[in-house]
Amino acid sequence: MEDDACKGSGGEGIIGTWLRKHRLFYLGATRHPFILNIRDGAVDFPSFKRWLGQDYIFVRAFVPFVAALLLKAWRDSDDQSDIEVILGGMAALNDEIAWFKKEALKWDIQLSSIVPQKANQDYCRFLESLLHPDVEYTVAITAFWVIEAVYQESFAHCLEEGSGTPPELRDTCERWGNDDFGKYCCSLRKIADRQLEKASDDVRVKAEGTLLYVLEHEVAFWNMSHGEA
Ligand SMILES: Cc1ncc(CO)c(N)n1
Numbered sequence: 001m002e003d004d005a006c007k008g009s010g011g012e013g014i015i016g017t018w019l020r021k022h023r024l025f026y027l028g029a030t031r032h033p034f035i036l037n038i039r040d041g042a043v044d045f046p047s048f049k050r051w052l053g054q055d056y057i058f059v060r061a062f063v064p065f066v067a068a069l070l071l072k073a074w075r076d077s078d079d080q081s082d083i084e085v086i087l088g089g090m091a092a093l094n095d096e097i098a099w100f101k102k103e104a105l106k107w108d109i110q111l112s113s114i115v116p117q118k119a120n121q122d123y124c125r126f127l128e129s130l131l132h133p134d135v136e137y138t139v140a141i142t143a144f145w146v147i148e149a150v151y152q153e154s155f156a157h158c159l160e161e162g163s164g165t166p167p168e169l170r171d172t173c174e175r176w177g178n179d180d181f182g183k184y185c186c187s188l189r190k191i192a193d194r195q196l197e198k199a200s201d202d203v204r205v206k207a208e209g210t211l212l213y214v215l216e217h218e219v220a221f222w223n224m225s226h227g228e229a
Pocket residue numbers: 055058059147148150151218221
């Protein structure tokens with residue numbers, strides 16, 4: 001794949017196959033107009049602030065999802081290092097919550113008064129459905145990888161050479177677009193691929209469906225920044 005962020009980490013794997021198969025859908029989430037506008041310096045700040053406030057709510061709902069994923073890894077993974085990678089993700093969320101509070105001050109956003117919009121509620125409900133112990137580790141880790149990867153690929157795009165990202169937004173782009181976050185996403189992808197390799201057809205089908213649901217929710221989430229949802 002021409003711009004596969006995780007190349008060099010061994011074969012394209014099942015996820016590589018899926019990314020090729022669902023390429024346009026994936027690009028819909030990682031090259032959304034909201035992101036393209038940031039990159040072109042054309043973002044309007046009310047949209048950005050709307051996104052920021054909604055994402056704070058999302059990230060808080062993401063914590064129990066990652067906690068459930070840790071339990072699934074502890075229960076079902078045969079590689080102990082999975083726990084460390086996921087725990088690293090949990091630590092990043094702790095930083096993120098503090099960062100949102102700091103950023104909210106900078107943009108004069110009252111986090112406590114933000115009302116979750118429908119797309120956010122739908123996405124959080126979807127995350128909640130993955131908490132259930134019946135949801136396989138393989139399915140949940142695939143979801144986790146793609147949730148993180150969409151942000152990584154989106155915001156990294158805003159930092160590429162020649163981009164016109166406004167200075168006030170660089171901090172946001174660096175939060176998810178930095179190389180370490182990229183490496184972390186590749187570690188998640190490797191875990192997901194390893195799990196998918198040995199999964200039954202039934203679980204693999206579920207994981208692929210979950211990947212597509214995540215992409216759909218991510219697009220709807222970016223759409224909220226327009227303020228019509
Ligand atoms: C909606 C959304 N997707 C993914 C991430 C990545 O953590 C985030 N913060 N918010």
